Amino acid sequence: xxxxxxxxxxxxxxxxxxxxxxxxxxxxxxxxxxxxxxxxxxxxxxxxxxxxxxxxxxxxxxxxxxxxxxxxxxxxxxxxxxxxxxxxxxxxxxxxxxxxxxxxxxxxxxxxxxxxxxxxxxxxxxxxxxxxxxxxxxxxxxxxxxxxxxxxxxxxxxxxxxxxxxxxxxxxxxxxxxxxxxxxxxxxxxxxxxxxxxxxxxxxxxxxxxxxxxxxxxxxxxxxxxxxxxxxxxxxxxxxxxxxxxxxxxxxxxxxxxxxxxxxxxxxxxxxxxxxxxxxxxxx
Amino acid sequence: xxxxxxxxxxxxxxxxxxxxxxxxxxxxxxxxxxxxxxxxxxxxxxxxxxxxxxxxxxxxxxxxxxxxxxxxxxxxxxxxxxxxxxxxxxxxxxxxxxxxxxxxxxxxxxxxxxxxxxxxxxxxxxxxxxxxxxxxxxxxxxxxxxxxxxxxxxxxxxxxxxxxxxxxxxxxxxxxxxxxxxxxxxxx
Numbered sequence: 001x002x003x004x005x006x007x008x009x010x011x012x013x014x015x016x017x018x019x020x021x022x023x024x025x026x027x028x029x030x031x032x033x034x035x036x037x038x039x040x041x042x043x044x045x046x047x048x049x050x051x052x053x054x055x056x057x058x059x060x061x062x063x064x065x066x067x068x069x070x071x072x073x074x075x076x077x078x079x080x081x082x083x084x085x086x087x088x089x090x091x092x093x094x095x096x097x098x099x100x101x102x103x104x105x106x107x108x109x110x111x112x113x114x115x116x117x118x119x120x121x122x123x124x125x126x127x128x129x130x131x132x133x134x135x136x137x138x139x140x141x142x143x144x145x146x147x148x149x150x151x152x153x154x155x156x157x158x159x160x161x162x163x164x165x166x167x168x169x170x171x172x173x174x175x176x177x178x179x180x181x182x183x184x185x186x187x188x189x190x191x192x193x194x195x196x197x198x199x200x201x202x203x204x205x206x207x208x209x210x211x212x213x214x215x216x217x218x219x220x221x222x223x224x225x226x227x228x229x230x231x232x233x234x235x236x237x238x239x240x241x242x243x244x245x246x247x248x249x250x251x252x253x254x255x256x257x258x259x260x261x262x263x264x265x266x267x268x269x270x271x272x273x274x275x276x277x278x279x280x281x282x283x284x
Numbered sequence: 285x286x287x288x289x290x291x292x293x294x295x296x297x298x299x300x301x302x303x304x305x306x307x308x309x310x311x312x313x314x315x316x317x318x319x320x321x322x323x324x325x326x327x328x329x330x331x332x333x334x335x336x337x338x339x340x341x342x343x344x345x346x347x348x349x350x351x352x353x354x355x356x357x358x359x360x361x362x363x364x365x366x367x368x369x370x371x372x373x374x375x376x377x378x379x380x381x382x383x384x385x386x387x388x389x390x391x392x393x394x395x396x397x398x399x400x401x402x403x404x405x406x407x408x409x410x411x412x413x414x415x416x417x418x419x420x421x422x423x424x425x426x427x428x429x430x431x432x433x434x435x436x437x438x439x440x441x442x443x444x445x446x447x448x449x450x451x452x453x454x455x456x457x458x459x460x461x462x463x464x465x466x467x468x469x470x471x472x
Contacts, residue, residue: 222432
């Protein structure tokens with residue numbers, strides 16, 4: 001089983017969970033129709049598109065509405081801490097949520113009690129919370145962008161907002177940021193660093209970089225980081241070893257972007273439509 | 285208010301502090317980041333010279349901000365905030381080494397027709413000719429997808445500042461990127 005948890009920017013959405021269907025750029029779950037324009041919904045949509053290619057079942061998702069006030073996030077943390085044990089997950093991806101150390105730790109402690117630990121992936125707010133809680137190496141894969149890598153490399157920053165200038169200005173020297181993130185135990189075994197060039201890292205060693213096709217416009221498009229995380233999660237669930245999954249997701253994200261012929265004003269749903277095509281081209 | 289005043293009064297052992305009070309700074313701690321953002325706006329509107337910073341580790345919960353204020357102005361600040369129904373949980377003294385400074389480094393990328401500005405982990409992209417906000421990306425806090433959904437399509441000149449509707453540090457970082465984009469594109 002493959003699980004995904006995160007928030008949706010709609011205050012009216014209560015905590016819902018189940019297996020969604022993707023239809024007309026919306027996730028359908030219970031009576032809810034959630035647009036896939038950004039965030040966790042975009043991640044789930046890209047995961048579903050990937051799973052379609054490999055003929056695997058859709059993930060089970062845990063969602064709640066939150067526009068930043070934190071109430072929804074709190075209920076999601078609590079629900080996960082109390083209910084994750086009821087399922088047997090092979091892969092679980094945590095995404096947008098208000099970063100809060102105590103609540104995050106409760107979820108981690110509940111995972112520790114599982115008889116078999118899933119392959120754990122974190123991105124966005126949950127990744128921030130895990131790093132601040134000091135549990136980065138309890139996870140298996142983080143998918144930061146360059147700004148977030150600088151944050152992981154800063155042992156003092158509790159949030160990317162506080163990343164110290166000397167690290168932010170050092171973004172061209174990605175290898176030293178990677179080294180520093182591991183030095184302070186703020187990185188899990190695998191890192192997929194998303195940027196102009198994508199970096200696949202295992203325990204500080206750079207396994208591969210991906211920079212083709214280069215589509216500079218993708219950096220401006222909200223959700224291109226979410227789609228790569230959705231794809232890599234689905235590929236690992238589909239049986240790809242993490243290193244190959246990271247490389248394939250990075251390539252497919254670029255190719256789907258290139259196939260969409262984007263401008264910086266393109267919206268992510270346009271690119272998500274090209275994911276199956278990109279994956280099929282790359283896997284022959 | 286009495287508790288606040290008691291905390292502010294200099295004790296015998298720190299008589300010397302009294303003379304330095306005019307330059308001393310303290311941090312106001314609030315329940316959540318939304319209150320910090322609201323309080324900052326109110327105080328700045330009223331002419332107080334305050335700035336947002338990260339609280340020291342012992343009071344840090346996660347997505348936190350605090351407001352650095354001059355100690356001598358605390359009574360007035362508390363009174364003003366109370367009239368607006370915002371009350372800090374506490375105030376604390378601090379050393380410069382303990383607090384965290386918000387990001388002040390911006391990355392700007394010119395795509396020809398579009399300009400992208402990044403502050404920390406948040407990016408905003410604007411059509412240079414029409415000044416329409418065409419994309420918002422990055423971030424990991426819950427108000428980011430929300431702010432993106434209501435900002436995209438608006439004109440940079442006429443839109444609301446993100447910190448008015450943001451609740452988190454990512455929302456605040458987006459605000460900084462927005463202000464920088466405005467400075468670069470709307471200054472004439």
